[in-house]
Amino acid sequence: MNKPVPKIVLKGLKKRFGPKVVLDGIDLELATGESLVVIGGSGSGKSVLLKCVIGIMEPDAGTVLIDGEETTHLSPGERTRVMHKFGMLFQGSALFDSLKVWENVAFGLIQGRGTARTEAKEIALKKLAAVGLPAEVGELWPAELSGGMQKRVGLARAIAAEPEIIFFDEPTTGLDPIMGDVINDLIVRCRKQLGATTLSITHDMASAHKIADRVAMIYQGKIVWTGPISQIDRSGNPYVEQFIHGRAEGPIKMPVKVA
Amino acid sequence: MVPVLQPVGHALLGFLEATGRICLFAITAISHAVRPPIYPRLIIKQMIEIGYYSLPVVGLTAIFTGMVLALQSYTGFTRFNAESAIPNVVVISITRELGPVLAGLMVAGRVGAAMAAEIGTMRVTEQIDALTTLSTNPFKYLIAPRLVAGLIMLPCLVLVADLIGVFGGYVVSTANLSFNPQVYIKNTVDFVEPLDVISGLVKAGVFGFIVALMGCYHGFYSRGGAQGVGAATTNAVVSASILILTFNYAITEIFFSQ
Numbered sequence: 001m002n003k004p005v006p007k008i009v010l011k012g013l014k015k016r017f018g019p020k021v022v023l024d025g026i027d028l029e030l031a032t033g034e035s036l037v038v039i040g041g042s043g044s045g046k047s048v049l050l051k052c053v054i055g056i057m058e059p060d061a062g063t064v065l066i067d068g069e070e071t072t073h074l075s076p077g078e079r080t081r082v083m084h085k086f087g088m089l090f091q092g093s094a095l096f097d098s099l100k101v102w103e104n105v106a107f108g109l110i111q112g113r114g115t116a117r118t119e120a121k122e123i124a125l126k127k128l129a130a131v132g133l134p135a136e137v138g139e140l141w142p143a144e145l146s147g148g149m150q151k152r153v154g155l156a157r158a159i160a161a162e163p164e165i166i167f168f169d170e171p172t173t174g175l176d177p178i179m180g181d182v183i184n185d186l187i188v189r190c191r192k193q194l195g196a197t198t199l200s201i202t203h204d205m206a207s208a209h210k211i212a213d214r215v216a217m218i219y220q221g222k223i224v225w226t227g228p229i230s231q232i233d234r235s236g237n238p239y240v241e242q243f244i245h246g247r248a249e250g251p252i253k254m255p256v257k258v259a
Numbered sequence: 260m261v262p263v264l265q266p267v268g269h270a271l272l273g274f275l276e277a278t279g280r281i282c283l284f285a286i287t288a289i290s291h292a293v294r295p296p297i298y299p300r301l302i303i304k305q306m307i308e309i310g311y312y313s314l315p316v317v318g319l320t321a322i323f324t325g326m327v328l329a330l331q332s333y334t335g336f337t338r339f340n341a342e343s344a345i346p347n348v349v350v351i352s353i354t355r356e357l358g359p360v361l362a363g364l365m366v367a368g369r370v371g372a373a374m375a376a377e378i379g380t381m382r383v384t385e386q387i388d389a390l391t392t393l394s395t396n397p398f399k400y401l402i403a404p405r406l407v408a409g410l411i412m413l414p415c416l417v418l419v420a421d422l423i424g425v426f427g428g429y430v431v432s433t434a435n436l437s438f439n440p441q442v443y444i445k446n447t448v449d450f451v452e453p454l455d456v457i458s459g460l461v462k463a464g465v466f467g468f469i470v471a472l473m474g475c476y477h478g479f480y481s482r483g484g485a486q487g488v489g490a491a492t493t494n495a496v497v498s499a500s501i502l503i504l505t506f507n508y509a510i511t512e513i514f515f516s517q
Binding site: 051054055076087091092096107111112113 | 380381384385386388389391392393394395396400
């Protein structure tokens with residue numbers, strides 16, 4: 001029997017900015033419907049990894065395969081086609097200030113897929129309801145919302161076009177623990193409803209425990225450990241141990257300069 | 260010798276690199292502006308922003324420039340008994356040079372800065388990345404409508420500025436300098452030629468494109484939060500102003516050199 005094609009495959013992904021090596025040969029695979037959470041400290045290359053996978057940034061070397069298709073050097077037209085498979089929740093929500101909340105949620109449908117505005121608005125209001133926001137919120141401007149509400153709107157926007165793959169960039173950063181848990185619950189629920197494959201990056205272990213099937217730890221541009229979330233507390237990996245317990249002492253060195 | 264030449268070489272390479280990047284940016288933006296999908300709603304929104312909302316500042320600049328031009332010409336021309344040439348000087352100066360250049364500089368300060376700030380903020384808050392993830396090309400959605408609107412609206416603004424500037428000269432000449440109103444209008448209309456106005460409008464189109472291009476370019480590549488957006492805004496206005504003055508000379512050479 002043929003092995004199913006993984007949804008996402010990263011092979012030897014490298015990226016550097018000047019002399020600083022950010023990604024140093026990343027290899028990862030995500031099966032269809034799987035939820036992988038990449039954990040790591042600030043500046044470890046998590047965000048760059050995500051941007052290389054989604055195509056916002058071009059890696060210096062290595063390949064990204066989506067459904068078996070190489071996507072690192074696509075033409076703009078082909079890139080748009082692949083983008084239709086993606087949804088993304090940004091760390092700061094990245095809502096468009098100049099558009100109302102419902103227009104933000106419906107943006108990908110109207111601009112990306114040519115859906116009529118009235119139909120797109122109906123879908124947007126349904127997605128807002130799915131993340132626990134009433135229809136009246138749709139008529140507000142993003143600046144009128146709290147951080148937690150902005151995150152929910154960002155999530156509604158990410159799932160509006162019912163993507164096959166959803167990326168979450170630090171979904172709970174900047175939120176209080178309760179709102180963080182609400183967002184985690186919503187992520188789990190949306191993922192189950194859509195059957196989507198998800199790749200998340202976070203340094204919030206509570207969030208990782210809630211949303212991950214599998215965890216990969218990145219340090220100095222390399223994956224130093226990967227395994228099921230159930231095994232993370234007994235991984236035996238010194239990097240993971242230090243990270244999940246938040247210890248200053250250990251193999252992970254923080255670049256702190258003393259004046 | 261090397262310590263002297265090294266910074267000069269660095270500066271030259273930096274200049275050439277920046278010029279190349281701007282040219283590539285412009286070519287990419289133009290190629291997206293002429294290929295579907297085109298966003299008419301966004302183009303109209305930008306046209307209103309650039310044209311309608313810049314009318315007061317451009318109008319005020321034009322009327323006072325026309326008034327000052329008439330006064331200064333009068334003080335100079337009376338020494339040679341050449342006061343009758345004032346309408347000609349006012350209309351030629353306004354239509355060929357002052358209308359497009361001053362309108363271009365005012366729009367660079369008002370609109371170019373706003374474009375750089377808006378797009379720069381979108382860059383640092385990841386809104387431009389969000390556009391990409393929503394299957395929308397930022398060049399088509401953000402840059403192309405602004406370039407098209409700048410190209411169309413600055414000539415319209417300059418046409419209005421020409422009329423207001425000439426009117427400013429007329430008001431001062433007839434109210435303060437004892438000109439006969441009918442003679443002033445006749446001298447103005449008789450002397451001005453289509454090429455005077457057309458050259459000004461061509462300049463305006465180029466300046467409108469430059470203002471939008473610089474605003475979009477510096478905003479699009481801004482980095483580093485509020486400070487980066489501030490720097491992008493300053494660079495957009497300064498570079499647009501310098502390019503306007505440079506291209507003004509080049510276009511004048513093309514139209515009027517013998």
